Amino acid sequence: xxxxxxxxxxxxxxxxxxxxxxxxxxxxxxxxxxxxxxxxxxxxxxxxxxxxxxxxxxxxxxxxxxxxxxxxxxxxxxxxxxxxxxxxxxxxxxxxxxxxxxxxxxxxxxxxxxxxxxxxxxxxxxxxxxxxxxxxxxxxxxxxxxxxxxxxxxxxxxxxxxxxxxxxxxxxxxxxxxxxxxxxxxxxxxxxxxxxxxxxxxxxxxxxxxxxxxxxxxxxxxxxxxxxxxxxxxxxxxxxxxxxxxxxxxxxxxxxxxxxxxxxxxxxxxxxxxxxxxxxxxxxxxxxxxxxxxxxxxxxxxxxxxx
Amino acid sequence: xxxxxxxxxxxxxxxxxxxxxxxxxxxxxxxxxxxxxxxxxxxxxxxxxxxxxxxxxxxxxxxxxxxxxxxxxxxxxxxxxxxxxxxxxxxxxxxxxxxxxxxxxxxxxxxxxxxxxxxxxxxxxxxxxxxxxxxxxxxxxxxxxxxxxxxxxxxxxxxxxxxxxxxxxxxxxxxxxxxxxxxxxxxxxxxxxxxxxxxxxxxxxxxxxxxxxxxxxxxxxxxxxxxxxxxxxxxxxxxxxxxxxxxxxxxxxxxxxxxxxxxxxxxxxxxxxxxxxxxxxxxxxxxxxxxxxxxxxxxxxxxxxxxxxxxxxxxxxxxxxx
Amino acid sequence: xxxxxxxxxxxxxxxxxxxxxxxxxxxxxxxxxxxxxxxxxxxxxxxxxxxxxxxxxxxxxxxxxxxxxxxxxxxxxxxxxxxxxxxxxxxxxxxxxxxxxxxxxxxxxxxxxxxxxxxxxxxxxxxxxxxxxxxxxxxxxxxxxxxxxxxxxxxxxxxxxxxxxxxxxxxxxxxxxxxxxxxxxxxxxxxxxxxxxxxxxxxxxxxxxxxxxxxxxxxxxxxxxxxxxxxxxxxxxxxxxxxxxxxxxxxxxxxxxxxxxxxxxxxxxxxxxxxxxxxxxxxxxxxxxxxxxxxxxxxxxxxxxxxxxxxxxxxxxxxxxxxxxx
Numbered sequence: 001x002x003x004x005x006x007x008x009x010x011x012x013x014x015x016x017x018x019x020x021x022x023x024x025x026x027x028x029x030x031x032x033x034x035x036x037x038x039x040x041x042x043x044x045x046x047x048x049x050x051x052x053x054x055x056x057x058x059x060x061x062x063x064x065x066x067x068x069x070x071x072x073x074x075x076x077x078x079x080x081x082x083x084x085x086x087x088x089x090x091x092x093x094x095x096x097x098x099x100x101x102x103x104x105x106x107x108x109x110x111x112x113x114x115x116x117x118x119x120x121x122x123x124x125x126x127x128x129x130x131x132x133x134x135x136x137x138x139x140x141x142x143x144x145x146x147x148x149x150x151x152x153x154x155x156x157x158x159x160x161x162x163x164x165x166x167x168x169x170x171x172x173x174x175x176x177x178x179x180x181x182x183x184x185x186x187x188x189x190x191x192x193x194x195x196x197x198x199x200x201x202x203x204x205x206x207x208x209x210x211x212x213x214x215x216x217x218x219x220x221x222x223x224x225x226x227x228x229x230x231x232x233x234x235x236x237x238x239x240x241x242x243x244x245x246x247x248x249x250x251x252x253x254x255x256x257x258x259x260x261x262x263x264x265x266x267x268x269x270x271x272x273x274x275x276x277x278x279x280x281x282x283x284x285x286x287x288x289x290x291x292x293x294x295x296x297x298x299x300x301x302x303x304x305x306x307x
Numbered sequence: 308x309x310x311x312x313x314x315x316x317x318x319x320x321x322x323x324x325x326x327x328x329x330x331x332x333x334x335x336x337x338x339x340x341x342x343x344x345x346x347x348x349x350x351x352x353x354x355x356x357x358x359x360x361x362x363x364x365x366x367x368x369x370x371x372x373x374x375x376x377x378x379x380x381x382x383x384x385x386x387x388x389x390x391x392x393x394x395x396x397x398x399x400x401x402x403x404x405x406x407x408x409x410x411x412x413x414x415x416x417x418x419x420x421x422x423x424x425x426x427x428x429x430x431x432x433x434x435x436x437x438x439x440x441x442x443x444x445x446x447x448x449x450x451x452x453x454x455x456x457x458x459x460x461x462x463x464x465x466x467x468x469x470x471x472x473x474x475x476x477x478x479x480x481x482x483x484x485x486x487x488x489x490x491x492x493x494x495x496x497x498x499x500x501x502x503x504x505x506x507x508x509x510x511x512x513x514x515x516x517x518x519x520x521x522x523x524x525x526x527x528x529x530x531x532x533x534x535x536x537x538x539x540x541x542x543x544x545x546x547x548x549x550x551x552x553x554x555x556x557x558x559x560x561x562x563x564x565x566x567x568x569x570x571x572x573x574x575x576x577x578x579x580x581x582x583x584x585x586x587x588x589x590x591x592x593x594x595x596x597x598x599x600x601x602x603x604x605x606x607x608x609x610x611x612x613x614x615x616x617x618x619x620x621x622x623x624x625x626x627x628x629x
Numbered sequence: 630x631x632x633x634x635x636x637x638x639x640x641x642x643x644x645x646x647x648x649x650x651x652x653x654x655x656x657x658x659x660x661x662x663x664x665x666x667x668x669x670x671x672x673x674x675x676x677x678x679x680x681x682x683x684x685x686x687x688x689x690x691x692x693x694x695x696x697x698x699x700x701x702x703x704x705x706x707x708x709x710x711x712x713x714x715x716x717x718x719x720x721x722x723x724x725x726x727x728x729x730x731x732x733x734x735x736x737x738x739x740x741x742x743x744x745x746x747x748x749x750x751x752x753x754x755x756x757x758x759x760x761x762x763x764x765x766x767x768x769x770x771x772x773x774x775x776x777x778x779x780x781x782x783x784x785x786x787x788x789x790x791x792x793x794x795x796x797x798x799x800x801x802x803x804x805x806x807x808x809x810x811x812x813x814x815x816x817x818x819x820x821x822x823x824x825x826x827x828x829x830x831x832x833x834x835x836x837x838x839x840x841x842x843x844x845x846x847x848x849x850x851x852x853x854x855x856x857x858x859x860x861x862x863x864x865x866x867x868x869x870x871x872x873x874x875x876x877x878x879x880x881x882x883x884x885x886x887x888x889x890x891x892x893x894x895x896x897x898x899x900x901x902x903x904x905x906x907x908x909x910x911x912x913x914x915x916x917x918x919x920x921x922x923x924x925x926x927x928x929x930x931x932x933x934x935x936x937x938x939x940x941x942x943x944x945x946x947x948x949x950x951x952x953x954x955x
Contacts, residue, residue, distance in 0.1 A: 009838075011837065020834075024833070095620075096613065096617075100612060100616065103557070103564070104609040104610070104613050108606045111603075111605020111608075111609075112602070112605070112606050114605075115600055115602035119668060119669060119671075121669060123877055210825070210858055211854075212854070212878065214825045215667065216667050217825075223435060227436075230435075235429075237429065258830075261817075261838050262834070262837075266447075266450070267790060267819055267820050268450050270443065271446055272443025272446070272447050274443065276436075279422070279437065282432050282433070283426065283428065341711075341712045343711075355700075355703075449791075451820070452791075452796045454723070454725070454793070540700065543700065543703070544725075548699065549791050550699060550789070550791040554696055595692065595709070596708055598690055602695070
């Protein structure tokens, strides 16, 4: 696709465009990385759009209260972890189906936020809010660097840490995993909390690109993120997929919108094209027998025990 | 697991809880709301609930069979604008345009069916793709701008008229669809097969059930129902625009799950779904008549979803231990 | 006896009465509906409406869609008809759809106003008119043409592709363009879905795809700061943003010079005037044939035909924007 763009719309590859796409999609990458963990354990979280909106407002309110940006970051991620914790409680400990539990939190959190803010933006933030006070040039790269560092750490942890392998084992066969001594319930709880934290960080990195915080952010984010994860080759049935695949999924969907604009398509056909591309990606995956971009993971008893 | 376990009685305690909730809402809002307890209001609740209700009916067998269809709201919008386009720009008389629109719904449903039932792709992903695709086609066809209006009075009666002076016309559509789906799910061989497939698709295959064909049936039907909901919607509002039915899929899924259908498949009833639709519709209407902030509806819906499942489980546990 | 758990949701509902206390039973009830509750435009409108309601002792109900669902407005109007209110005031999202419901309301003896965006004339008593779509479009296009020196390219960032008001404005903008400014070209119309983030990234891309664009016109209030931030971050000092936006959200950009001006009316006054007009309508102070209306702190306001006129659109610039807080 990128090669085709080079021919059809060479200006797409100008440096400034790539930088903007990177900065714009850094938050999406964080949410998608967290979602990958949840999908790997055979669960799903559709409440992240609502969480994203709340975390943005929390960040704005904390900054407005005069806290230093480090404390703002801490508080925002804390709010995300807490909301992830609620989902974890509902799914891992009360045993509710994740799609239902997070449907409940999605609606309740979104409407709760609307109730509280009545749609009002958080305005008049201190000057140190935008770009963490680091200025535009440095701030942009700071955002990309934070996102990539966290992504790399998560990708590494997923394949090298015991907890990471427990994620795969839980998603492949929770019962077997439990028999083999993998704490399936704790693992499930963990991935929801981690997603909450990553998603909160995403909300923060997105909020600091502006001078104030809008109250209605993140509508439909969950669908975009799930699409990126699935296009990246993670099986919705759990246990199969990689962080790298998700990175590719985010890259594909993140460049698609701008690319279509560069190619001169009309805005009103874009949603249809996006749908067709998601279908095509998944169909190719299904027809080629096994995930094209995803690597099957060894979840044999031996490897699970070794983990 | 044998499909027999999936008979309605398996859920009766849940439906009792749900009926209690609906009753509770009615009691609370008759106290709080102005003119809540009136025939006119009941008619309005029914009228407003019909499009989502039709989608919820369509989703029940889909979810019972272990699948999901996120594309119904988008397909509602797509059908609405195709109807408008055919009738106004294509010069097709409504008598022909209506069946054509329903056929379009069937074709769109068949696309989902092909990918889910034949290619065995996960329904969540397939319909996430068609969710964008159908809405996108509606936007593309109309450039987002076109709004079809001026439909003849005879057609608008479907969405705005009354029978016997009090019953909204579309309520009949809802009742008819509910009856049809009730028969399909609870009194037919195909329905029994759907429960079996929901419990275990592999088991159903081994038992010799035509899994692919049964699944294809529910997705195609879901498409037809979405198109039908689109017709009712256009007749209700008197306009067809590409944003029709935005977000309805989530409300419909909420109603189905609230109604006791297991999201993993294998369990669920049509009357449960109807109760779920009622619980949501009464809640929204009641809050408004009581001058309470409607954001409360969202928060309460979240609580109800969780509480209803926990309550069902508790009651089921209680029964098996006694 | 483990049944009590099943009663949790019931208990939640039964707790509701505590949230509501019925005050003054005989006060006039005025129900007012924005197009979208969460939009800052209507948030400020509500402030003005509440101010007038306090002054007049009117019981104000404020409700409307939280998402873009055209059926929601009808649902709310039907509920208010059932509830029984004295006056309905609606900012109309879809003219054809809502007019049926509003006519029903009038049949039941409810006084009906529209504000911000009109329904069909026979579906309401008066329209509280802040500016005609044509007036808005011409003000914007003429301002844009002046800034561009009468030639070159510009682009529009709109709300959603299906937003009725925006589409009407854009149609008038295109018409004005065609008849008066042959050397100006509209290169693209991009959606923002009323999301500042989306407006931001769409504008970023626009500026690269069409590097010759000299001006971005943002015609939805969350889209103005989004487009302005994109232009600011691009470092392009040769591109200007104008649009329909709220002063508070745009102030920093107007002072930066990124946003040359925004066109709007005083939205708080719009809410204020609507409640004033509603009260006057219910008490008989405003009736067909009137040529003016005493509107509290707004003084005497002109009534022309069945339109209550707020005044012409106002242009906020660096010189005057700090005098406004909404």
